[in-house]
Amino acid sequence: MSRDKDRLIIFDTTLRDGEQSPGASMTKEEKVRIAKALERMRVDVIEAGFPAASKGDFESVEAVARQVKDSVVCGLARAREDDISRAGEALKPANAGRIHTFIATSPIHMKMKLQLEPDEVLEQAVWAVKYARQFCDNVEFSPEDAGRSEPDFLCRVLEAVIDAGASTVNIPDTVGYNVPDQFGDLIRYLRERVPNADKAVFSVHCHNDLGLAVANSLAAVRAGARQVECTVNGLGERAGNASLEEIVMAVRTRQDFFDCDTHINAQEIVPTSRLVANITGFSVQPNKAIVGANAFAHESGIHQDGVLKSRETYEIMRAEDVGWKTNRMVLGKHSGRNAFRTRLQELGTVFESEEQLNEAFVRFKELADKKHEIFDDDLQALVTEANLALENERVRLVSLSVTSATGETPEAEVTLSVDGKEQHASAPGSGPVDAAFKAIDTLVPSGTQLLLYSVSNITTGTDSQGEVTVRLERAGRVVNGQGADTDIVIASAKAYVNAINKILLGQDRTHPQAADV
Ligand SMILES: CC(=O)SCCNC(=O)CCNC(=O)[C@H](O)C(C)(C)COP(=O)(O)OP(=O)(O)OC[C@H]1O[C@@H](n2cnc3c(N)ncnc32)[C@H](O)[C@@H]1OP(=O)(O)O
Numbered sequence: 393m394s395r396d397k398d399r400l401i402i403f404d405t406t407l408r409d410g411e412q413s414p415g416a417s418m419t420k421e422e423k424v425r426i427a428k429a430l431e432r433m434r435v436d437v438i439e440a441g442f443p444a445a446s447k448g449d450f451e452s453v454e455a456v457a458r459q460v461k462d463s464v465v466c467g468l469a470r471a472r473e474d475d476i477s478r479a480g481e482a483l484k485p486a487n488a489g490r491i492h493t494f495i496a497t498s499p500i501h502m503k504m505k506l507q508l509e510p511d512e513v514l515e516q517a518v519w520a521v522k523y524a525r526q527f528c529d530n531v532e533f534s535p536e537d538a539g540r541s542e543p544d545f546l547c548r549v550l551e552a553v554i555d556a557g558a559s560t561v562n563i564p565d566t567v568g569y570n571v572p573d574q575f576g577d578l579i580r581y582l583r584e585r586v587p588n589a590d591k592a593v594f595s596v597h598c599h600n601d602l603g604l605a606v607a608n609s610l611a612a613v614r615a616g617a618r619q620v621e622c623t624v625n626g627l628g629e630r631a632g633n634a635s636l637e638e639i640v641m642a643v644r645t646r647q648d649f650f651d652c653d654t655h656i657n658a659q660e661i662v663p664t665s666r667l668v669a670n671i672t673g674f675s676v677q678p679n680k681a682i683v684g685a686n687a688f689a690h691e692s693g694i695h696q697d698g699v700l701k702s703r704e705t706y707e708i709m710r711a712e713d714v715g716w717k718t719n720r721m722v723l724g725k726h727s728g729r730n731a732f733r734t735r736l737q738e739l740g741t742v743f744e745s746e747e748q749l750n751e752a753f754v755r756f757k758e759l760a761d762k763k764h765e766i767f768d769d770d771l772q773a774l775v776t777e778a779n780l781a782l783e784n785e786r787v788r789l790v791s792l793s794v795t796s797a798t799g800e801t802p803e804a805e806v807t808l809s810v811d812g813k814e815q816h817a818s819a820p821g822s823g824p825v826d827a828a829f830k831a832i833d834t835l836v837p838s839g840t841q842l843l844l845y846s847v848s849n850i851t852t853g854t855d856s857q858g859e860v861t862v863r864l865e866r867a868g869r870v871v872n873g874q875g876a877d878t879d880i881v882i883a884s885a886k887a888y889v890n891a892i893n894k895i896l897l898g899q900d901r902t903h904p905q906a907a908d909v
């Protein structure tokens with residue numbers, strides 16, 4: 393792997409630290425699928441597991457080592473003989489393998505967990521690196537909990553392990569305790585003070601306990617770190633690790649600031665994120681940077697108008713560059729006319745006048761107040777309904793209210809405008825729709841017979857619009873009426889009124905045609 397100062401090495405640990413997220417264990421086959429996706433993404437190093445942890449982990453690392461050819465495959469090992477030899481064995485089939493060995497260097501870990509003196513830790517670290525080198529040339533060493541370690545002791549350890557043959561030294565903020573300025577300063581200090589620092593790549597591994605994993609990693613990159621350890625979707629022990637997609641895109645989008653870039657094929661980011669979410673069952677929050685469903689979605693009219701005129705007004709990255717098909721305009725109650733007109737144009741509806749657009753837009757806003765997201769099918773129904781409003785129609789539904797309760801007869805109160813005059817009526821019925829139709833019949837006795845009544849939902853979800861078709865017959869002549877609304881009783885009344893208008897306007901025809909429904 394090149395030690396180019398402009399190159400930021402991406403070390404993915406989704407299969408190792410990511411799997412340490414409680415509930416995220418993966419089978420060997422699933423790990424191989426994810427590893428292949430990481431390889432396609434051109435991740436430099438894939439940490440495939442901790443071979444000494446279990447037989448299953450050993451076999452997974454071995455399977456990944458056998459199947460991945462273009463990325464370095466890495467196995468984690470404590471600074472112990474058994475762990476290191478298991479890692480060496482598991483990595484045997486690898487085209488390029490790396491052993492990552494570690495031991496904690498913070499006062500609390502050394503005293504309370506390892507129960508070792510600092511000099512003993514230093515000695516064990518050097519021994520571990522030398523031992524690992526017997527299995528492969530590519531050895532990484534981590535002073536665990538470096539973020540809470542004493543910097544001068546860290547310098548001593550790093551100098552010694554580099555001399556012992558570690559080609560990467562990784563500085564973990566194991567418990568996510570550091571803040572960006574401090575962590576950047578630590579990396580700068582270590583790089584300046586360790587005499588043989590230029591013989592190894594400085595890496596960082598940050599946890600997200602304070603939500604600072606990405607910020608700390610980026611501060612370290614500014615301070616000269618040239619490997620970042622990260623995971624897809626930010627999975628990892630406790631609050632997780634730095635998220636791969638955020639690191640990669642921050643550095644790429646702000647190359648002016650970071651002076652380095654990765655070799656990642658960013659178009660594989662979203663497919664890989666989805667694969668990891670599906671396999672682990674850890675779904676991605678909608679507002680997650682880069683890979684969240686809303687990361688490239690615009691809902692408000694002012695933003696949509698800006699993006700339609702020039703994407704850069706509200707987009708600092710292109711959705712297509714990270715693997716989305718495109719950015720997304722979400723039509724909802726904050727949207728404006730420009731986005732509304734553009735989406736309908738894409739769906740094949742062109743408004744003939746501003747007046748027509750405005751009329752449809754008012755109906756759209758009414759619908760958006762009732763429904764969170766307006767889908768294409770809703771828009772189409774909205775426009776179809778506008779088209780259904782017949783020229784010279786004589787009857788218009790002004791309002792409808794229906795009461796229905798368990799054990800009580802439903803009652804509908806309707807207000808219609810008939811030939812321009814508002815009229816009210818109420819009627820009981822066997823159900824709310826029946827009551828509504830009877831109330832309408834009281835005001836407009838059309839002498840028709842109902843041949844068909846059908847309801848279908850336009851989109852899915854309980855806030856979906858219902859689309860109703862009614863077929864009426866009078867003296868052997870038949871008409872179809874349609875209506876749509878989030879309230880199916882109102883949709884039914886609209887459809888009924890639409891059919892009655894056709895009867896009154898003489899738009900009936902002699903034979904019913906099933907295909908019309
Ligand atoms: C910061 C990190 O994410 S580190 C990686 C964390 N990942 C894992 O722990 C992987 C899964 N772990 C496991 O399956 C098990 O813990 C094993 C197989 C590794 C070890 O299991 P056990 O032998 O039962 O030990 P246990 O987990 O109870 O305790 C850990 C032991 O390792 C020692 N230890 C911890 N880290 C290191 C290290 N880097 N080098 C050497 N010894 C270490 C501890 O002091 C403790 O020693 P002790 O048993 O003498 O007190």
Ligand SMILES: CC(C)C(=O)C(=O)O
Nearest residue numbers: 494534536564566597
């Ligand atoms: C093994 C090391 C790198 C680790 O996972 C940590 O310190 O969080």
